[in-house]
Each structure stands twice: as C-alpha cells, then as structure tokens.
Amino acid sequence: MxxxxxxxxxxxxxxxxxxxxxxxxxxxxxxxKLTLSYLVSQCKEVGAYEEYEEGYADAYKGTKYVCYNKDYNQLVKFKEDEKSSQETYAFRVETPVEMGNSGDKFEYEIARIVVDTVNPKASKCTYNYRGKADWKPCEEKALIKSLPEISIAKERAYSDLEPLLKEMNERAKKYYMGENSEYNEAKAEEVYEKYEKQLDVLRNTKL
The missing domain is CATH 1.20.5 (Single alpha-helices involved in coiled-coils or other helix-helix interfaces)
Structure with missing residues (x-):
C-alpha cells in the first residue's frame, strides 16, 4: 500500500x-429524552400538591409542575405515602375555560404512569384514569413515545366539549345573577347531558 x-x-x-x-x-x-426525569427537568416546579381519590381517606402528597410542552402543560408527581416505592406521574392540560363560578380552570388528563422504583416490572399506566380497570402494564419509554398521539386524540375530544362547557358557564352566570327570564332549566339540563356524554368520550380516548 x-x-x-x-x-x-x-x-x-x-x-x-x-x-x-x-x-x-x-x-x-x-x-x-424518553425518561420521566428528563420530562420533569423540562418543567417548572410550582409547589406542593394534594390529590384526593374516592375510596382513599388521606390525600396523596406530591409536587406540581408547569410545563411548556405541546402535548401537556402540567405534570404532577406524587406518592400514596412516603414509604411507598411507587411514584405516580400525571400529565395534564389546563385549559383557559373556567369551571362555573369557582374560578378554577377546566383541566383534563392525557395519561399517567406509576413507576415502581423497587420492581420496574410492576410499572403501569393509563390513558383513561377512571379506576383500577383502566390500568395496563407498560414501560416508561413506551408511554412517553405515545404521549403526542394521546394528546392529539384528547384534544379532538376536548374541542367538542369546549363549546358545551362555555354554554354551561353562561347559563350558570345568568342563573346566579338572577336573570331567570333568560334561564331555561330544560335547555340547561339538555346541555349538561351532552356535556356529560362528551366528557366521557374525552376520558375514554381510544388510540
């Protein structure tokens, strides 16, 4: 050579x-980038958080984060108790629409995952958190990869829910302001029934 x-x-x-x-x-x-620790690092901690669940006497203690992510704008991390090896991460979207007269914004959940730090094989996740039946075995990376797809499906369902939510708010304001002549109870119930049905669609997103 x-x-x-x-x-x-x-x-x-x-x-x-x-x-x-x-x-x-x-x-x-x-x-x-496909790790929960990375996703948390991309969010800003805003303080302590408590969450109550039906059938559970105490509040889950956790931390709430604000996120600048196209798929979600909130992330909540919490445990059932300090001794638990399971950490829950809930990805949520807070919308600009208020819920009634409370001043709270309507929010919906994209997905949540429970990671067991002692036994990773026990990790589980859900796209539709309504109880134990919705939990499925899953891996951290698999859930994170699917977040954009879940987010799009949830956003579509919410786009049909938003006008109903706004209409309910307007009717509630008229009622509490004493504008009873403009308040139609039958129509209000009809709107609420539509809202409940669409809310169920949002909570039961199919991929």
Missing part, C-alpha cells in the same frame, strides 16, 4: 469513528 492509500485509509478510519461516535451520542440523547 502506497503512502497515498495509507493516508486515505486513515482519513476514512477517522471519519467512520467520528460517525460512530456521533450516532452513539445521538441515540444516547434520544433515549435520555
């Missing part, structure tokens, strides 16, 4: 090594 060929071979060898290193670090970075 002459000197020229040696130089070419050396250059090609260096290029191959650099490409391999680039691919390695790219894959490593992409995998890092």
């Amino acid at each position: 002459n000197k020229k060929n040696v130089i070419i071979a050396s250059i090609l060898g260096v290029v191959i090594i650099l490409l391999a290193l680039g691919a390695y670090f790219y894959i490593k970075e992409q995998n890092r």
